[in-house]
Amino acid sequence: MQLCALVDLERGFIGRDVYFDEAVYRAELERVFAKCWLVVGHESQLAAPNDFFTQYMGEDPVLVTRDVAGQIRVFLNSCTHRGMKICREEAGNARAFECPYHGWTFDTSGRLAAVPHELAAYGANFQRESRALIEAPKVESCAGFIFASWDTDVVPLRTYLGDLRWYLELMAARQLGRLEVLPGQQRYKVAGNWKVAAENFAGDNYHTTHTHASAIITGALPPILGTGPDHTVSFPYGHGTQLIPDPGTKFSAELAWAKTLGPEAVEYLEALRFKLVRVGTEAQSELFGLGVSNIFPHFSFNDFSVFHASTLIWWHPRGANAMEVWQSLTYDSEAPRALREYVLELPTGEQAVAGFFGQDDVENIEQVTAASRGVVSRRAPFDYTMGLGTPPRTDSRLPGQVYPSITEQNQRNFYSYWLSCMNGDAGRG
Numbered sequence: 118m119q120l121c122a123l124v125d126l127e128r129g130f131i132g133r134d135v136y137f138d139e140a141v142y143r144a145e146l147e148r149v150f151a152k153c154w155l156v157v158g159h160e161s162q163l164a165a166p167n168d169f170f171t172q173y174m175g176e177d178p179v180l181v182t183r184d185v186a187g188q189i190r191v192f193l194n195s196c197t198h199r200g201m202k203i204c205r206e207e208a209g210n211a212r213a214f215e216c217p218y219h220g221w222t223f224d225t226s227g228r229l230a231a232v233p234h235e236l237a238a239y240g241a242n243f244q245r246e247s248r249a250l251i252e253a254p255k256v257e258s259c260a261g262f263i264f265a266s267w268d269t270d271v272v273p274l275r276t277y278l279g280d281l282r283w284y285l286e287l288m289a290a291r292q293l294g295r296l297e298v299l300p301g302q303q304r305y306k307v308a309g310n311w312k313v314a315a316e317n318f319a320g321d322n323y324h325t326t327h328t329h330a331s332a333i334i335t336g337a338l339p340p341i342l343g344t345g346p347d348h349t350v351s352f353p354y355g356h357g358t359q360l361i362p363d364p365g366t367k368f369s370a371e372l373a374w375a376k377t378l379g380p381e382a383v384e385y386l387e388a389l390r391f392k393l394v395r396v397g398t399e400a401q402s403e404l405f406g407l408g409v410s411n412i413f414p415h416f417s418f419n420d421f422s423v424f425h426a427s428t429l430i431w432w433h434p435r436g437a438n439a440m441e442v443w444q445s446l447t448y449d450s451e452a453p454r455a456l457r458e459y460v461l462e463l464p465t466g467e468q469a470v471a472g473f474f475g476q477d478d479v480e481n482i483e484q485v486t487a488a489s490r491g492v493v494s495r496r497a498p499f500d501y502t503m504g505l506g507t508p509p510r511t512d513s514r515l516p517g518q519v520y521p522s523i524t525e526q527n528q529r530n531f532y533s534y535w536l537s538c539m540n541g542d543a544g545r546g
C-alpha cells in the first residue's frame with residue numbers, strides 16, 4: 118500500500134483506504150498504538166498505593182497500578198503463563214491479582230508472587246523473576262494525565278506534547294482542589310474508523326453548527342459556547358485543539374452563568390480567577406475553558422467552563438471499521454457540593470451516549486463509513502483543502518500555531534504525523 122499516494126497533504130486529499138484497508142489498520146496498531154505516547158488515565162484514579170484501573174493501549178489490554186512504593190506502572194493485562202486477562206475489574210484497590218485460569222498471582226509491581234503447586238509443577242529451579250508481568254517501559258505524567266508507551270526510544274513526553282503542555286497545565290490549575298476523574302464510564306461501540314472521530318475532535322469546528330443544529334435550536338448547547346471569538350491551535354506530533362476562546366472574552370459569560378446559579382457559584386468563580394492570576398500567565402488567568410482537543414493519536418477531551426464537567430474520551434480501535442468509545446467525566450475535587458450536581462448533569466445531555474452531540478457525531482461516523490466502504494466510493498478521496506496555505510497567526514498570548522476557528526489545518530496536521538508514524542520516520546528519542 119502506497120501511503121504517500123493516499124495521503125496527499127500538499128493538495129489536501131486523503132484516500133479512503135486509510136480508513137478501510139485492513140493492512141493499514143494492522144500497520145497502525147504497530148506503528149502508532151505500540152509506538153506513540155498514549156494517555157492511559159489520570160493520577161486521581163490512583164490516589165492510594167495498590168489502587169488500579171484497567172485500560173487499553175490499541176487492542177492490548179493494560180492494567181495501570183500504583184505500587185506499594187507509590188510508583189505508577191502500566192502492565193499488559195495478560196498472564197505470562199498462558200495469556201488469561203488477570204484483571205477484569207474496571208478499577209479498585211488490590212494487593213495482588215490472581216489469574217482466573219491457573220492461579221498465578223502478581224502483585225501491583227508486576228512481580229509473580231505466587232504459583233500454585235510450584236514445586237510439584239515446575240521443580241526447584243523455577244524462576245518467578247523472568248515471568249513478571251510485561252511492563253510498558255515508558256510511563257510519565259503531565260498535569261496529572263498519565264501517558265505510557267511501549268517504545269523505549271519514544272521522544273521525551275515533554276517534546277511530544279510541546280506547547281500543548283501549557284493548556285494541560287492550565288486545565289489542572291483551574292481547580293480549587295485538583296482535577297478528579299469521577300468513577301464510572303460510558304462505553305459504546307461505533308461502526309467506524311477511530312481516525313474519523315479523533316480528527317473531528319482535533320479540529321472539525323466546521324461541523325458544529327450544522328451537525329449539532331438541533332442542540333443549538335433546543336438550547337442544549339453549553340451556555341458558554343458561541344459567546345465570543347475562538348481559535349484553532351495546532352501542535353507538532355499531530356495534536357490539535359479547537360474552540361480555544363480569545364483570552365479575556367469569556368469571563369463575562371462565565372459570570373452571567375454563575376449569577377443564574379447563585380452566590381456560591383459567583384464566589385467559586387472569583388476564587389478560581391484569583392488562583393489563576395496567582396499561578397498562571399496572564400493569558401492562562403483569562404481562559405476558563407479550552408474547547409475541544411485531541412492528543413494524538415486517540416485521546417480527546419472537551420473543557421468548556423468552570424460550570425461544566427469536562428469529558429475525557431478514548432476512541433479505542435477495534436478494527437478498520439470498528440471502535441469502542443470509553444468516556445469519563447472530570448471535575449474539581451473542591452467545587453461546592455451543590456454545584457457539582459448541576460455540572461455533572463450537563464454533559465449527559467451533550468457529548469454522551471444519549472446526549473445530542475454524542476448521537477449526532479456517531480451518526481456521522483457510521484454513515485461516513487457506510488457510504489465510503491464500497492468499491493466505487495473508495496476510489497474518491499476525502500477533501501481536506503479548507504484553509505490550505507493559510508499561514509498561522511502570531512499570537513503571543515496563545516502557545517502553538519494559531520489558526521482561524523474554521524479550518525481543516527488540524528486534520529492535515531493529524532494525518533501528517535500519522536503518515537510519519539506509518540512510514541517509520543516519526544521522531545524518536
Ligand code: FES
Nearest residue numbers: 196198199216219
Ligand atoms: S493463564 Fe494465568 S495462570 Fe495460567
Ligand SMILES: [Fe+2]
Nearest residue numbers: 325328474478
Ligand atoms: Fe460533534
